[in-house]
């Protein structure tokens with residue numbers, strides 16, 4: 001069996017930066033509280049918890065003397081305001097690419113333009129973006145979220161007035177690149193006054209492109225990452241279009257039987273997957289291969 005690991009697998013710049021910030025604060029002896037888990041990886045979150053990092057849902061829960069950390073996904077403007085009002089010590093680990101989206105949301109809505117967001121409306125990043133849109137006079141709300149070209153089609157059909165209105169369109173940083181292209185084509189056909197912003201993060205685009213290239217050659221893909229990680233789920237989806245794909249959070253979840261009969265396995269990992277988890281999965285895969293070579297009959301593969 002051949003194994004090839006994607007060069008881009010693992011931590012992106014924004015996640016690495018946020019985790020480093022928390023680790024540094026803990027080393028300095030600060031009482032750190034993150035607003036939600038710092039990243040969508042339970043193993044790393046547990047490790048930080050053991051070092052004393054607390055997790056809260058709202059600034060209200062941060063005890064006095066504590067330092068609140070805003071994670072890379074960012075938060076709505078109202079949360080920043082609450083932190084300021086409470087006089088809390090705050091470290092902002094919002095990824096600069098997400099912060100850029102916040103600026104676009106604020107500026108476009110300030111000009112009176114309606115913001116359309118391609119993404120998952122329940123994801124904290126998208127909730128954060130919506131929370132930077134200013135109310136637009138005369139509009140019920142200034143933003144709408146769609147998760148794919150189909151949902152966008154329904155929105156456009158329900159709002160024929162958008163054909164002439166000032167519309168601005170952005171994407172969640174981890175949105176699927178090819179779906180985004182489809183959405184832009186549809187918007188340009190219908191909305192004559194649409195401004196579009198390519199806000200998919202380069203780290204996401206590179207990971208998806210490399211994963212697809214690998215999935216086209218492999219007969220099995222292993223995507224390593226948290227079950228609640230949006231960018232990891234996107235990697236699984238783009239790979240699944242080309243070959244059998246399994247998403248595993250840890251080595252225990254590896255599909256042992258499928259690996260024993262696979263010939264070429266591609267491996268990639270989400271932007272929030274720590275290097276030690278990737279290493280652990282690769283070591284376990286190597287053990288499975290070794291066991292398969294030593295006990296070929298168990299695979300049922302006629303080539304052995």
Ligand code: F3S
Pocket residue numbers: 012013014015072095096097098173174201202203204231271
């Ligand atoms: Fe930032 Fe892109 Fe990572 S937006 S958090 S560098 S996936």
